[in-house]
Amino acid sequence: MNQLKFGIYLSYASLFVTNIINLILTPFIMRNLGQSAFGLYMLIGAFVGYIAVLDFGLSNTTVRFVAMYRAKNDKRGEENFLFSTFIIYSIISTIILIVGSIIFIxxxxxxxxxxxxxxxxxxxVMFLILFINLALTMPMNLFKGIISGYERFVFPRVLTIARILLRAIVIFILLSLGYKAIAIVIVDAIFNVIIMLISILYVFLKLDVRLRLHSLNMSIFKEIFSYSSLIFISVVVDQLYWRIGHLVLGIIASTSEVAIFAIGMVLGQYFITFSTAISGVFLPKITRMVFKDASGEELTDLLIKTGRIQFLILGLVLGGFILFGEKFILLWAGPGYEISWLIALIVMIPLLVVLTQTIGISILQAKNMHGFRAVAYLCISIINVLISIYLAKLYGSIGAAVGTTLSLILGNIIAMNIYYHVKVRLNIPRFYLEMSKGLLISFIGSIAIGAILLFIPGDSWITLIIQCFIYFIIYILTMWFFGMNNYEKRMFLNEFNKIKGKF
Incomplete structure (x- = not known):
């Protein structure tokens, strides 16, 4: 339980550090590289991201199967599974080298x-470094999955925070000395190798996990692929959702257009991480609930409980961005990126609905029912590609963002909620009823009240910080008196008293 609790705390600590570092480092990188070079850097990163999907969903598969073998206390089966997965990863690394070479040419x-x-x-040059590094570090996903399957959430998050801080320091020094995009790519490659080696040592020495072939059972490979193939489709879909715009604009427009679009989508990705920090640590727990035949109503209770907490956090971020996002981007990224605010907003608004249900994805994975999601998302993603290409030709980066948003609404909201309710037996009407109790009206009310802050004169960072701080107070008070239920208030007070007691 401590691992779960501190894992969530450290997830948000990691998010806080990551976002603060990125908020400081990203404009520094943009100004040092220039809009064109920065757009090129983001474009190649998106390209390599498509090769990264050759993980085939094995990382999530490892978490699920390790948790299952531990629940059964089957050490022999676990070791056999891990050895088989390692063989698969070795083959994948070879495929990455081949695919990367073809694309490079x-x-x-x-x-x-x-x-x-x-x-x-x-x-x-950037692509060559990135895809070779990806091939070398791909097996790291196996060890990350083992650590999560053992419900050790503290170590990887501490490691992540350390990596973020050290990477920022090194990049800041190198760019200050006049190095450019190649230096950033090399730094990331080196850190990826270091993190992989540390994770491997932790698994072997601390967790005392072994990869052993006890018997060559082809049914293991069949079971692995029957589960991971569907997750693989989901990963491909995610890549299409969030990176297709980069590639479309990179091919039909320019690197400057890619840079503008990329900033808007990066802000959307930041928004997403606030919800995955909670859901990411619940998969082992949900897996145990499923194996103990938890009812649909019990799983719905968990979905509601986590969904409301996610809404409380995400609502604060989205409300502040609606009010002050345009001013923030102007101060943060500088002139030339004003449209990025609208791009981010187009994506973030439907995401508020989607991200309150991220626990639902973990429930599907635990029940091995993620097949529909994978297939539905794949179909919607193909539509997304066609719409994005068409709209990007007409409206540039705005058109690409609209294509992504339409896909979110059709796939993540409409199709998935029907499936959750009909097949997974989650009580979706009750979910939305409980989510709307107090939260929705409080969210809208806080934005309406906060709009008064827009009349505060000034376009400086100090003015923006003052506006955001006052809005934070408005949001907290509005949610406390009109949005939060008794459970959420008790949880907040308990955590506040614990923090207060330490001082």
Whole structure:
């Protein structure tokens, strides 16, 4: 329980550190690289992200199966499973090298209509470093899955925080000395290798886990792929959702357009991480509940409880961004990125609904019922690609963002809620009824009251901080008196008293 509790705390600590560091480091990188080079850096990162999906969902598969073997106290089965998975990862690394080499050879043909010769040469170097590093570190996902399956949430999150801080320091020094995008790529590659080695040592020495082949049972491979293949489709879909705009704009527009779109989507990704910090640590617990035949209403209770907490946090972020996001981007990214606020907002508003249900994904994985989600998302993603290409040609980065949002609404909200209710037996009407009790009206009310703060004159960071702080107070008071239920108030007071007691 302490691992779960502190895992959530450290998840938010990691989010806080990550977001603060990125808020400081990203504009520093943009100004040092320039809009064009920054867009190129984001474009190649998106390209490599598509190769990264060759993980085939094995990381999540490892978490689920390790938790299952531990629940059965089957050490022999666990070791056999892990050895089999390691073999699969070794094959995947080889495939990545082959696929990456083919793409590397054809990069010039892919981007010849949108990138200059100099940009293409720089893109080749960055891509080469990234895909080779990806092939070397891909097996790390196995060890990350083992650590999560053993419900050790503290160590990986401490490691993540350390990596974030050290990476920021090194990049800041290198860019200050005049190094450019290549230096950032090399730093990330080195840190990936270091993190992989530390994770491997932790699994073998601390957790005393072994990878042993006790018997060559082909049914294990079949079971692994029957589960992971569906997660793989989901991962592909996520890549299409969040990175297709980068590629479309990179091919039909310019690196500057990619940079503008990328900033808006990065802010949307920050928004997403606030919900996954909670849901990510619940998969082992949900797996145990499923194996103990928890009812649909019991799982709905968990969905509601976590969903309301997620709404409380996400509502604060979204409300503040609606009011002050445009001013923030102007101060943070500088002139030329004003449209990024609208791009982020187009995506974040429907995400508020989607992200209150992230526990539902863990429930599907635990029940091995994520097949529909994978297939439905894949179909919607294909539509997303077609819509994004069409709209991007007409409206540029705004069109690409609208394509992503339409996919979110059709796939994540409409299709999935029907499936949750009909097949998974989650009580979705009760979920929305409980979610709307107090929270929705308080959220809208806090924004209406907070709009008064827009009349405070000034376009400086000090003015923005003052506005955000006052809005934070308005939001907390509005939610406390009109939004939060007794359970949430008790939880808040308990945590506040614990923190107060330490001082």
């Amino acid at each position: 054809n990069l010039e043909n892919i981007f010849r209509n949108s990138l200059t010769i100099k940009e293409i040469e720089l893109a080749k």
